[in-house]
Amino acid sequence: IVGPIDGNTDAEVSIVGENDQSCFTSGEFAPATFCPPSNDEACNATPIFCGDTIVQNYQGATLSETCGGGSGVADVWFIFTADGTQTYTIADVGPGFFDAVVGLYQGDDCGNLVSVAPCADSPESYSVTAAGTYYFYIRPWSIFTTNLTGNVSLTCTPFDCPGVGNIGDACDDGDAGTVNDEISADCECVGTPQVANDEACTAISLACGDSLSGLSFDGSTQSFDDACFGSGTGDVWFSFVADGLQVYEISETSSSNVVVDLWIGDECGDLTNVLSCSDNPETLTVGTAGTYYFRVRPFSTATTLAVELNCIDFAANDEACSATALACGDTLSGLSFAGATQSFDDECTGSGTADVWMSFVSDGTQTYEIAEISSSNVVIDLWSGDDCGNLTAVTDCENFPETIEVIDAGTYYFRIRPFSTATTYAVTLICTDFDCPDLSNNIGNACDDGDSNTVND
Incomplete structure (x- = not known):
């Protein structure tokens, strides 16, 4: 047995025969295993x-x-x-x-x-x-x-402040009306008065046309842990009542970087989320009647905010059944998305939440080319059907090009939605005679020559 040998040292070891001391060997020895240090647990x-x-x-x-x-x-x-x-x-x-x-x-x-x-x-x-x-x-x-x-x-x-703690450390000033209490440079525990609209149930009520600026996040706390981006940890609330007779557009309008949510419910303590974690745009639009709660949270270090509520008449062509009818050669420009709402939740890219509709009737004798022609970034769909409330998609979520052609007879509905923050749009309908009137078709289009032995007609 050789040892114990400290785990951090090598040892010179000599082995001498018990009966014949002229028989010996020596050499350096490094232990293969070590006892655990005393503070192993x-x-x-x-x-x-x-x-x-x-x-x-x-x-x-x-x-x-x-x-x-x-x-x-x-x-x-x-x-x-x-x-x-x-x-x-x-x-x-x-x-x-x-x-x-x-x-x-x-x-x-x-x-x-x-x-x-x-x-x-x-x-x-x-x-x-x-x-x-x-x-x-x-x-x-x-x-x-x-x-x-x-x-x-x-x-x-x-401690910076003996008997109290360090400057900037959290503390409790004993006042239930303050938040974010911390030790001040004067070695006192000082809190910030809690902002009045710190929770949904104390939200500031807004009416159409209200615009509040220079508001502060000071004294706000986080109402709940959200899944939004950013590191901000305080939020404030605003509320409004929509009557369903017009479009309500609520916005955070300052230059601060914030995240906004919209909630709905008759009970401020039991709300349903309408839209969450919107960072750009910071404007939300609703047309359905109800009591809404608008939550604003700093994205990171924002300290101020501003809020505005605008009420706008519904766009005349806000739904397919009230689509603006187009005839061949029509060009409409300078149109506005103001007052438009989202007809349905689509699978298209972009964050735009409003759409408008145009319609036209194809007689099957020429090519109908409908296009959104403004410089705005939009998404378009084309639908067909004899019943405006029961349409079939022809093509959807087109972002580029924003032009669609049809040759088949039928009633068509053209839907335009902002990709993100577009506010205006323009549309045109161009009708062109077929290249081959007898075939009711154009050169290069697919057709059926009636011969089952041919392909790529």
């Missing part, structure tokens, strides 16, 4: 105190906690007690080529710890101010660094 964590820097060897350590990335399979533990009077920062401090994953846990029972913060690879440190017993977990990131040593330090710094 949380319940045997090494105590560390303010100002300490401890050199740690990982050879022989086992894996007691699966935490973070990397391929390392050995970890060790340190323990310290915070008294609540200063900031405690515990860290892996090198050497520079040593990469580790760290975690911080808390609890009075070493066998039943609670994670204080997610495991981290960068930075490899944590700071705490609350009193309690903490356990610092450290694991080499890679199996190739397990045979290296690392350094763990604990730095303790007095």
